[in-house]
Amino acid sequence: MKRLITLNINGQDFDLAVSPRDLLVDVIRRKVGLTGTKKGCGQGDCGACTVLVDGRPVLSCLTLAVAAQGKKIQTIEGFSEGEKLHPIQASFVEHGAVQCGFCTPGMILSAKALLDRSPDPSEEEIKRGIAGNLCRCTGYKKIVESIEAAAEKLAAREEGRMS
Amino acid sequence: MKDLEVVGKNLPRVDAAAKVKGEALYTDDLVMAHMAYGKIKRSPYAHALIKGIHYEEALALPGVLAVITGEDAPKAYGIVPQAPTEYALAVGKVRYVGEGVAAVAAVDEETAEEALEKIEVEYEVLPAVFDPVEALERPDVVIHTKAKNNVMYEGKQEFGDVDKAMAESDLVLERSFKTSYVNHAFLEPHSALAHFDANGFLTVHSSTQIPHYLQRTLALVLDLPMNMIRVIVPAVGGGFGGKGEVASSELCAALLARKTGRPLKVTYERSEVFAQHKGRHPCVMKMKIGVSKEGIIQAVDFDNVLDGGAYGGWGIIVLFYTAAMIHLPYKVPNARFHGRRVYTNKPTTGAMRGLGGVQPRFAMESLLEDIAKELGMSPYVLRLKNAVESGYTTLSNVHVPQAEFKKCLQTVAERSGYLEKQGKLPLGRGVGLAGGYYISGTAYTLYMSYKPHSSALIRVDTEAGIVLLTGATDIGQGSNTVLAMMAAEELGVLAEEVHIVSGDTQLTPFDLGSFASRVTYGAGQAVRMAAQLINRQLYEVAAVELGVRADQLMSGGGKIYSRYEPGRTMDFMSAVAKYIDARGPLSATGHYSPPRKGMKGVQGANIGQSPTFGFSAQVTEVEVDLETGQVKVLKVTEAGDCGQPINPMSVEGQVEGSIVMGMGQALFEEIKVGSDGRLLNPSLHDYKIPTAVDIPEIDSTIVASYDPTAPFGAKESGEGPIQPVIPAIANAICDAIGVRFLELPITPEKILKALKDKNGELTT
Ligand code: FES
Ligand code: FES
Numbered sequence: 001m002k003r004l005i006t007l008n009i010n011g012q013d014f015d016l017a018v019s020p021r022d023l024l025v026d027v028i029r030r031k032v033g034l035t036g037t038k039k040g041c042g043q044g045d046c047g048a049c050t051v052l053v054d055g056r057p058v059l060s061c062l063t064l065a066v067a068a069q070g071k072k073i074q075t076i077e078g079f080s081e082g083e084k085l086h087p088i089q090a091s092f093v094e095h096g097a098v099q100c101g102f103c104t105p106g107m108i109l110s111a112k113a114l115l116d117r118s119p120d121p122s123e124e125e126i127k128r129g130i131a132g133n134l135c136r137c138t139g140y141k142k143i144v145e146s147i148e149a150a151a152e153k154l155a156a157r158e159e160g161r162m163s
Numbered sequence: 164m165k166d167l168e169v170v171g172k173n174l175p176r177v178d179a180a181a182k183v184k185g186e187a188l189y190t191d192d193l194v195m196a197h198m199a200y201g202k203i204k205r206s207p208y209a210h211a212l213i214k215g216i217h218y219e220e221a222l223a224l225p226g227v228l229a230v231i232t233g234e235d236a237p238k239a240y241g242i243v244p245q246a247p248t249e250y251a252l253a254v255g256k257v258r259y260v261g262e263g264v265a266a267v268a269a270v271d272e273e274t275a276e277e278a279l280e281k282i283e284v285e286y287e288v289l290p291a292v293f294d295p296v297e298a299l300e301r302p303d304v305v306i307h308t309k310a311k312n313n314v315m316y317e318g319k320q321e322f323g324d325v326d327k328a329m330a331e332s333d334l335v336l337e338r339s340f341k342t343s344y345v346n347h348a349f350l351e352p353h354s355a356l357a358h359f360d361a362n363g364f365l366t367v368h369s370s371t372q373i374p375h376y377l378q379r380t381l382a383l384v385l386d387l388p389m390n391m392i393r394v395i396v397p398a399v400g401g402g403f404g405g406k407g408e409v410a411s412s413e414l415c416a417a418l419l420a421r422k423t424g425r426p427l428k429v430t431y432e433r434s435e436v437f438a439q440h441k442g443r444h445p446c447v448m449k450m451k452i453g454v455s456k457e458g459i460i461q462a463v464d465f466d467n468v469l470d471g472g473a474y475g476g477w478g479i480i481v482l483f484y485t486a487a488m489i490h491l492p493y494k495v496p497n498a499r500f501h502g503r504r505v506y507t508n509k510p511t512t513g514a515m516r517g518l519g520g521v522q523p524r525f526a527m528e529s530l531l532e533d534i535a536k537e538l539g540m541s542p543y544v545l546r547l548k549n550a551v552e553s554g555y556t557t558l559s560n561v562h563v564p565q566a567e568f569k570k571c572l573q574t575v576a577e578r579s580g581y582l583e584k585q586g587k588l589p590l591g592r593g594v595g596l597a598g599g600y601y602i603s604g605t606a607y608t609l610y611m612s613y614k615p616h617s618s619a620l621i622r623v624d625t626e627a628g629i630v631l632l633t634g635a636t637d638i639g640q641g642s643n644t645v646l647a648m649m650a651a652e653e654l655g656v657l658a659e660e661v662h663i664v665s666g667d668t669q670l671t672p673f674d675l676g677s678f679a680s681r682v683t684y685g686a687g688q689a690v691r692m693a694a695q696l697i698n699r700q701l702y703e704v705a706a707v708e709l710g711v712r713a714d715q716l717m718s719g720g721g722k723i724y725s726r727y728e729p730g731r732t733m734d735f736m737s738a739v740a741k742y743i744d745a746r747g748p749l750s751a752t753g754h755y756s757p758p759r760k761g762m763k764g765v766q767g768a769n770i771g772q773s774p775t776f777g778f779s780a781q782v783t784e785v786e787v788d789l790e791t792g793q794v795k796v797l798k799v800t801e802a803g804d805c806g807q808p809i810n811p812m813s814v815e816g817q818v819e820g821s822i823v824m825g826m827g828q829a830l831f832e833e834i835k836v837g838s839d840g841r842l843l844n845p846s847l848h849d850y851k852i853p854t855a856v857d858i859p860e861i862d863s864t865i866v867a868s869y870d871p872t873a874p875f876g877a878k879e880s881g882e883g884p885i886q887p888v889i890p891a892i893a894n895a896i897c898d899a900i901g902v903r904f905l906e907l908p909i910t911p912e913k914i915l916k917a918l919k920d921k922n923g924e925l926t927t
Contacts, residue, residue, distance in 0.1 A: 035192035036185020038400070040350040041433040045847035048350055076185030089183035093175045096812040099820065100639025101182030102350040102400030108183060127855040134847060136348050136401050137639055139819030140855040142812075 005069050009034065010078025018065045025049040025060035028075060036076035036105045040134070047133030050106035051075050057113040059132075076105035079112070087157065088112055091150035092143070099137035107133045111147045119158070120151060165719055169652040170875045173812035176644040177663065178398065178637070187398040190354035190370045195426035198356070199228055201419045202275035203411065203429070204265040204282050205438060206257035209508040209840025210291035210306065213256055213284060216265055221281040226274035229422040230282070232265045236418055240380045241475045242373075242408045242513075244610045246316075248307060248475035249511075251384055251414035256289070258306055258473035259508050260840045261438030263411050268419040268427055291508035293836050295470035296447055298505050306473065306506040313506040315471055316479050318767050320486050322558035323497030328462035332453030336534050337464075339449045340526040341906040343833040344470070346442040347515055348852045351400020352433060357416040358426035365420070366393045369413050372402040372638050373676035376609070378668050380409040381417055396666030402638040403824075404514035407678045408476055410439050437834065437845035441513030444481050444504070445470040446522040450489075452530050458538055458545040462497035463489045465523065469504040472511035477518065478504045480609075480770055484519020487771020489527065490557035492568045492600040492778055493549035498558055508840050514678060516824065517885040520601055525907065528597040528890030533903060541585065542596055542894070543576050546780075550598070560762040564775050565870040565878075567804035571780035572598060574802035574864050579782035581800075585898060591787050595894025598780045599886025602773035603879040604681030606757050615754035616681070618672035619689040621650060621697050622750035625740050629654065629661045631693075634674025635686035636666045640817065640881055642682045645809040646690050649874055653694030655718025656735055672752060680879030683809060684774065685755050687874035692753025698723075700749060704742045705733055775870050777883035778804040781822075783859075783891040787899045789918060792911030794896060796826055796859040803884055804868045807876030811865055818863045818884040825888025827853045831908050 002017040009032060016031050028037050028051065040048035042061045049060040052074040079086050085093065088111050098104050107130060114121060114129035121129065126147045127140070135143060181187040218230040233254035239247035252263045265282050269275035292298040298306075298313040306313050329335050355369040365387060371377050374394040382389040399406065412429040420427040431439065451464040467485050471478045486500040515521075535542040550572060553565045575596070576582060584594045608616065620632040631650045637643040647661040654661075664670055674686055698718055705723045706713035709731045717726050724732035742749050762768035782800045787793070799822050808814040831851050835843040844850045863884075869876035889907065897903050902917040 029192075033194070034185070035188065038189070038351070039191070040352070040400075041847045043433065043846055043848060045433075046350060076183075080184055085180065085183060089180075092183050093179040096173070096175070096816050098176060098179040098182045099641065099816055100350065100399060100401040101178065101187055102189065102639070104182050105185045127858070131854045131856045134348075134350060134852060134854060136350055136403070136824065136852060137820050138816055139821070139823035139861065140853075140858050141819045141861055142816060144855065 003066065005066055007065065007068055007073060008071065009073045010075060020064070020066055022065045023061055024063040024065045024068050027065040028060060034075050034077050038102050038105060040102060047110065048103055048106045050109045050133065052109055052113060055113065055116060057110050076108060079108065087153040088150040091146040091153065095142050095146040095149060097138060097142040097146040103133055103135040107135065107143060111150065115151055115154060119155060165717055167652060168719055169648050169658050170809050171807065171811065174644065174648060174658055174810055176641050177647055178643060189351055189398045189400055190356055190368050191430045193356050193368055193397065195356065195358060198426040198428055199268050199270055199423055200272045200275050201266055201268050201415055201427050201429040202272065202279055203263040203415060203435070204279045206253065206260060206262045206264050208257060208286050208288050209260050210289040211257050211286035212289065213253060213264060214287055215285040217283040218265060221267060221278040224274065224278050224281060226270040227278045228268040228270065228425070229419055230265060230267050231418050231422060236384050236414065238384050240383050240409065242376060242477055242609060243475065243479050246475050246479060251411050251418060259510050260842065261510060262473065266415040266419060268423045291840050293507050293509055293840055295468050295505040295507055298507050306508060310506055315475060315504045315506050316482055318482050318486060318500065318502045320500040320765055320767065325462045325464050325497045325499040328497040329451065329453040329464065332461045333456040334534060334537055335451060335453040336530055336537065337449065337451035338530060338905060340529065342446045342522045342525060343907045344442065344445045345828050345832045346437055346440060346834055346850060347403040347405035348847065348850065349401030349403055349405055352431040352436045353406065353410045353412045353439060354428065354430040355413040355416040356426060356428040357420040359420055364391050365417060366395065367413060367417055368395045368397055370399045370406055371396055371413070372407040372636055372678055374636060374666055374668050375634065375674065375676055377409050377413060384414050385417055385421065393669040396636050399638040402677065403516045404518060404678065405441050406638065407514045408441050433847060434845040437842055438510050440472065440510035441476055443515040443521065444512040446485065448522060448526045450526040450530055452534060454534055456538065458535065458540050458548050460493055460495055460549050463495050464499045465489050467502040469502065470512060471504045471506055472509040473506060474511040476511045476513035481514065481519045483767035483770035485523050486767060487559060488520045488523045490559050490561060491563065491776065492551050492598050494551055494555065495558065509836055516821065517601060517882040520599065520886050521889060524599050524886045525889045525893065528887065529893055529903065532894045532897065541582065543572065543581060546596065546598055547572055559768055559771065560760065561772055564872045565868070566776065566778055567866050567868040568598065568600065568778040570866045571778050571802040571804055574866055575780045575782045575800045578862060578864065579800035581782045588898065591789050591899055593895045593898030594782055594784045595891045595898055596782050597887035597891035597894060599883060600776050600778045601879055601883035601886060602679055602771065603684040603775045603777060604757055604773055605679045606760050606772035607769055608675060614673065615756045617674045617686040617689040618752060618754040619686065619693045620672050620750060620752045621693040623697060623739050624743060624749065625736065629656065630664060631661050631690065632664045632671040633686055633690060634671045635682050636677040638677050640677065641813045642677065642686065645683055645813065646686055648809055649687050649690050650694045652875065653691050654697060654735065656721055680882045683877050684873055684879065685757065687877060688755035689753040691874040693751045696751035696753060697749065700751065701738045701742055704745055705738045708733055708741060775872055775878050777879040779883045779887055781887040781891040783895045785892060785895040785899055787896060787914060792914035794830055794909065794914065796892060798860040798862065801861065801863040801884060802866050803863065803880060804866050805880035806868050806870040806873050806878035808865050809875060809877050814865055814880045815863055817881045819861050821885035822861055822888055823853045823858055825885045826892065829889040829892040829907060829909060831910060833908050
């Protein structure tokens with residue numbers, strides 16, 4: 001039996017008919033139509049389906065859609081700042097951290113969660129922060145560099161705000 | 164020649180912004196009105212006759228639209244068309260666990276899955292074999308009737324007099340090596356969306372590297388003229404060779420679309436990606452190398468048994484690539500090859516990054532290291548003495564127009580401190596060196612044809628601007644970016660002014676596809692030629708405007724100007740407007756055909772021919788934990804000769820990705836197969852690939868190089884850098900603990916066992 005639920009995604013409410021076993025990734029991709037969230041394994045192994053739920057990175061392929069009610073869900077589509085790329089996104093572009101791009105949305109959301117937790121992470125912390133996100137193309141080096149550079153940019157922006 | 168304005172710059176990829184925003188559309192992201200979903204029923208047996216398939220109950224399920232079986236498309240196909248062995252769905256029998264036997268179309272995926280459960284297949288189970296060497300001696304297992312002793316193809320090549328050269332060598336070393344069963348593990352599972360329009364015209368969107376071969380195969384299997392089929396390649400989430408063959412998802416999507424009359428999508432689960440497989444051939448190799456006491460290679464004798472799995476795939480090609488790979492990057496004056504590609508009851512192997520090179524490279528670079536030690540010579544010096552140079556021609560008649568391999572070796576030795584470290588680090592720590600090379604495209608198409616391998620069309624007008632149409636397929640390697648950059652360089656405009664349209668068999672001119680590291684070189688030539696033709700046409704009009712001779716004009720900075728009087732100049736776009744006013748629409752097509760080289764009278768000698776070659780050398784430093792057997796790759800120092808890099812940042816990305824992928828294969832990646840032929844780890848949980856915490860420090864250098872035969876001097880960079888990775892790690896482990904590993908992957912268990920054996924040896 002389907003149930004009517006409301007999911008708040010990127011600040012917008014979506015009324016959806018879902019079955020209790022529908023997974024968040026499928027609902028986001030199929031029912032809401034936000035296909036920026038990727039599905040690389042459907043088993044919690046690759047991180048491509050990472051979204052932020054109340055600011056925390058969550059594997060949407062292991063999360064039931066019904067369990068995400070009443071929470072704030074953020075997908076990659078809700079990440080840019082209007083026309084402009086978020087500094088993490090911009091950093092990925094500039095540093096060549098994107099090849100096929102299939103891991104990219106999940107990777108960026110994991111990076112965002114990491115930098116929210118730890119604005120000035122060490123290289124090791126960055127690597128651990130994205131250890132659940134597989135990338136087969138880049139060898140991770142440029143991804144780690146992008147996150148380092150983004151952290152600096154974000155810190156500078158913070159400072160700019162404070163002064 | 165003018166200075167480069169675009170080529171050689173670290174420009175962001177043309178599709179990077181869309182990808183970081185989640186806007187890039189991959190095949191599974193596409194939705195069409197009235198779209199239905201397909202799912203494939205797979206065999207639980209490794210080898211069995213199909214006695215009957217009963218699907219009435221499945222068909223009766225509400226929401227189920229159609230069921231097909233192998234009988235619906237009984238035409239065999241293969242990427243090598245002379246030897247077709249594969250079907251959209253099994254016909255008559257299954258040859259591996261996970262082979263598709265039927266497919267269902269339904270209104271949603273859940274219903275399709277439910278329907279699969281209701282399909283009953285009667286099997287008569289046959290004996291099966293999973294090891295290629297065993298398969299050679301199992302007359303009771305006949306996987307394909309045409310393949311005697313399960314040998315799909317046997318190849319022999321001999322150049323010079325190997326026996327004599329071995330007899331005259333001062334040192335001959337022979338060892339046996341084994342490589343493992345590994346998967347590409349690209350992140351995007353295969354997906355295909357097919358639909359027929361009202362006129363019976365088929366459009367297939369697919370995550371493929373080879374739209375052209377897919378179009379051909381669809382025509383064959385669906386019995387349609389090619390001109391009624393269009394293949395479109397949306398963004399592709401990685402291929403590495405795994406999407407370089409037609410997948411049954413693509414054929415089933417088209418067959419089910421025809422049967423249901425609805426747009427139909429088939430997207431694989433991760434386990435199905437492992438069943439489709441087409442990963443690297445496990446090889447059982449025996450290699451013998453003879454050298455003089457000065458360390459000069461006298462002969463190489465190479466015997467290789469390749470595990471092909473159940474079907475043909477790229478098999479013949481891979482077989483002869485392994486043969487070709489012993490002729491470079493070192494000078495080999497006598498060589499012999501004997502290889503067999505053997506069927507086993509496992510998912511089929513095929514093309515994977517650096518195909519046919521990685522396995523023999525592991526053998527050869529390991530052997531050379533041991534030979535150097537026996538001669539009391541530095542492995543570095545030994546390699547340098549034998550390294551090829553520009554202008555070298557192999558015994559197999561492969562010509563190397565340009566090579567900076569020595570520079571690669573020198574660079575990595577210097578940057579890593581190899582000479583100071585090798586043999587001198589404390590127990591548990593070691594450095595290893597290895598070299599490698601790869602082709603930049605092939606000399607022949609997979610079927611008999613004289614047509615150009617690549618073509619490109621540029622049209623310019625004052626409305627759409629500069630539009631580059633190319634059949635080349637961007638699978639995440641970044642070809643759209645480098646091709647646009649090459650067009651921009653030639654036209655003297657900014658890269659972002661070139662709009663690229665690619666990967667569409669209807670809109671773009673012909674290209675063979677993305678494999679064999681052929682795109683930058685081959686499609687690059689086509690793009691450059693098209694741009695040159697545009698310039699030539701524009702110069703005629705501009706010459707009149709500027710009052711100079713056309714052959715004195717050049718393009719740069721968005722302008723056309725006289726090379727002698729740079730003051731005589733006009734805007735590129737105003738020249739375009741003048742041209743169109745005076746002469747009509749402006750467009751030009753460029754194309755590229757590689758030299759058709761080979762060697763008469765030698766079986767398979769066409770394979771391995773390439774217009775040019777990329778080279779790479781690596782020094783790897785490892786730490787082996789003597790307690791746990793764990794290997795930590797600390798640092799990889801790499802130097803590559805890719806000619807003039809079009810986009811150095813992209814080249815680095817290819818190098819870094821190759822190193823990390825190769826490291827996984829060296830140390831832990833392996834698909835395990837149970838005694839019944841079931842894959843034991845067909846998930847990214849159990850089939851481990853490197854994560855960010857596993858990666859070494861990487862120091863890569865692009866050595867100065869320019870290939871005059873190449874577009875802007877550029878050669879491949881996506882497959883060469885993976886060649887040295889595995890032997891460099893194996894050599895480093897050997898340096899660290901004094902054990903030569905002959906089998907991949909080099910797991911902690913193997914290391915602990917070897918350490919134990921060695922200590923036993925020492926104490927007894
Ligand atoms: S799709 Fe969710 S972790 Fe892979
Ligand atoms: S860019 Fe392809 S998987 Fe990360």
